[in-house]
Amino acid sequence: MRMIKRYELLSCRHAKLMVLLILLFGICAVCLGQDPLEARVEKLVRGLGDEDPDISYASADGLADIGEPAVDPLIKALKDDDPQVRSLAARVLGEIKTQKAADPLLEVLDDPFPEVRMNASYSLGLIGDTEAVEPLIGLLEDEDEEVVRYTVIALGRLGDPRAVEPLSEVLDSESLDVRREAMHSLGEIGDLGAVDPLLDLLADEKLGTSAAYILSRFESEQVFGKLTVLLDSRDPTTRTNAVTALGNGRDPEAVPFLVEMLDDRSPGVRREAAYYLGHFEPEEAAPAEQPLIDALGDSEPEVREAAARSLGKIGSKEAVPSLEELLQDKNQNLHVAAVAALGDIGDPEAVDSLIALLGDEAWLVRSGIVQSLVEIGDPQAVDPLISLLGDEHYRVRRSAAEGLGKFGDRRAVGPLLKALETERERDVRIEEVRALGELGGPEAIEGLSRISTDMEEYRNVRTVAEEALGKLKGEEGAVNTSSPS
């Protein structure tokens, strides 16, 4: 037997083997000891370049979820060879909204791939770094329409007035989508420098109405004054949109201007003026009451309809006789508008004329009458509503059931239970069951219990019955608890 000497154990050949094994172990240890979050980030960044969009987008979402710890690897990925990786990395950096990514994103605004430029510009908007304004303005000249569109959105988010002029120039773009975004971005920036370009857009058939809404958000006397001047424009589209802007702004000082427009030569302008006069508080709109009543005699049905609805909204009791007359008109839209207005006004004087019209052929009219009767709240409407549970149109039956629940008259419980025996439409059944829950009482509770356990009932109906029962039992319990023993 040979003794192994110490030096033999560490001899050259053995030492090499040992070193190899220790190195192997070391590599394993480094791999296994790597920060697990770091490892996940690395894997997900690799996933950004996957051919399968499910994987690449899921990787992007995962990185966005991880947030800050993923920022450095994502910044590094902006220089990846694969444009898909660069593009998604740019997008995720915007979602994480880290200021640290602003400079690296600015650097890729001249990437040869449009998607990278598009996502980088959009992300700069999300991050909100004003340093990006000038470079983004430069990108408005990009040859790719989508890059321009996303840059426009980003500039809107940044809200910097420096972008107003360049964005105003984009309003002349050939692309409607780009023009629309530029208009919204100008609105977002909210700088008075955007007013004139937006006023010019009021003549635009496609964008004029949206421009009017945006202008109505500018609370400025200067804008108000310019809009009133445009009311004299020769172009009816401009006048209509100026009315929209003034009306939507809801400045009470606009009321006399809008009243004047009720006499405009264009029916579209008169309709818009009549419509927006209903948007003011009743006391603000008081000067418009008689002109609106007069507009019920306008030659154009659409103007009469808008006037009727506005009179309802401002609660004009003076208008009730004229609106009742409108109920006799042959135009169905006018019927519906007059019915809704009478409901809004809530004058019990109108109940008889509304009930008399319940035989109207149009279900829309019958359904509107039910809603108006409920709004007025006169108890003489209960019996007609019970009869309507058998109406031929499901929407009328549904409105009647809903109305009966609101009236709270328990005489309706029996008819509702009877209707539930034959009613086939789920939506109507839901309202009938809900009404039973509103009305309550032993008969309603018994019916609701039956419905809530009927496994051949629609699931939604059963659920509504269960909820109604729970509410009724809770109320019952509360009453019992509070009763003196």
Added chain:
Amino acid sequence: MKKGNIISVSAALLILLLGVFWLYGTGADVHIADMSSSPIGVRESGQLDIVLQNNGSKPVDVWLEVENAFVDMNGEARSTSRLIISNDSADPWNAEFVSLQKPIHLLPGNNSVSVWIGYALPGKYPVNVKVVENGRLLDEGTYLVETPPPEIHLKLEYEMGRRNTSDVYRIYGYLINKGTGSALDVSTNLTVTEEGTGEPVFTSSRTYDVRGNDKSALWTWPDYPYAIVEIAHGNPLEEPYMPVQNVVIGGSEDRFRVNVTSTWQGQAVSAELLLPSGKETGDAYD
């Protein structure tokens, strides 16, 4: 092999083993204490509730890896993307939804987490849950989630109305699901046969969806029936019956068998009516 070599290799292996033990053997003392889930219906989302027990005295960060959380129509498993960290509150909104990509912070003692699960077809699905810390597998468990099949039924009913010299039968039908979970694309065929000759005179086919413990009407338009059978004792009414498309017109001598059959994943149910039946209203079940 020389003895010297054997000793050298043994020593190296020992070091390697010690290293592996150092890496894996000193992990946190975290175990899956419990997993539970109610049976969930087909195509309905459910939760697998997991109780993770941290036996250590300090908080620890772990990751969960879940397999078979979602399985599609082709049997392909998809992972879940979010975890629900319960705040031990009855309020379902008082919970934190976190990404599986982020570690879960476990306090000493029991910690509740849940994962979303869902299955496109009925069956039993083993959901495998791994608790991982720094690459070390701390614990692993499998829970068998049951997805019972929908239980479909058919119901037909009719009303008869007389107009001029015709009896008009308005037929309504329901596809009823008494099981949990939805049945999608239930193929439903209508066949109307002349009872005397046994010859089919009308057929149509459509698919329907029905949720668990629910029913779906077979008719398409509110207030309009699924099918109409007109028995003309004189001249037919010549009504177009639009938008109803399932229309059969016969004479006094005719009697029709109306059959509806629905099939879904091997289940087949049917219901029948014989018209005229001599009654003004009636119904039939499968």
